[in-house]
Amino acid sequence: METIIVHASFHAGHRQPGYLGKCRFIHGHTWRGTVQVSTERFPRDAHEMSIDFGDLKDIMKRLDHRLLVTADDEMLRLPDVCEPEGIVVLPGRGPSVEAVADYVWSEVVAVIQRRFPECGLTYDIAVTIHETDHNTFVVERQAMV
Ligand SMILES: [Zn+2]
Incomplete structure (x- = not known):
């Protein structure tokens, strides 16, 4: 078994x-x-x-200095309220730490698909997101790419 591990940090805002x-x-x-x-x-x-490593870190770096929203937060998605390039629309109903982890997990799968498409390998992908020093969410799932 082989494992790649990267760490990154980013400053981002959100609301529920x-x-x-x-x-x-x-x-x-x-x-x-x-x-x-x-x-x-x-x-x-x-x-x-x-x-x-950089491709995996870039997933999180793309969230840096952004406002994390979901599609139903129509007010923050108005161009007169927030510059569109300053927001990242996450899937789901709220930009929670869970939604951030799910977003990063999906982007990791996309990176693997672009890099080594259709190899038919099973990957164990774990994404750990610390919202604060005390609040952490982990998603661990398998993907076949
Ligand atoms: Zn928060």
Whole structure:
């Protein structure tokens, strides 16, 4: 079994519209993330490299200095309210740490698909997102690419 692990951090804001607590107000975090990808043996390119560490870090770096929203937050998606290039629309009903982890997980699968398409390998992909020093969410799933 082989494993690739990358760490990245990013500053991003969000809010939970309708939530009965302080998280309904726009606020920010310095999020920290770890992506861990394992498979029996990674495919290699002509440089004997597998998945580029930078490609995995870039998934999280693309969230840096952005406002994380979901499609139903129509107010923050108005161009007169937030510059469109300053927001990232996450899937789901709220930009929770769970939604951030799901987003990163899906993007990891997309990176593997672009790098080594249709190899039919099973990858164990774990994404750990620390919203704060004390609040962490982990998603671990398999993907066949
Ligand atoms: Zn928060």
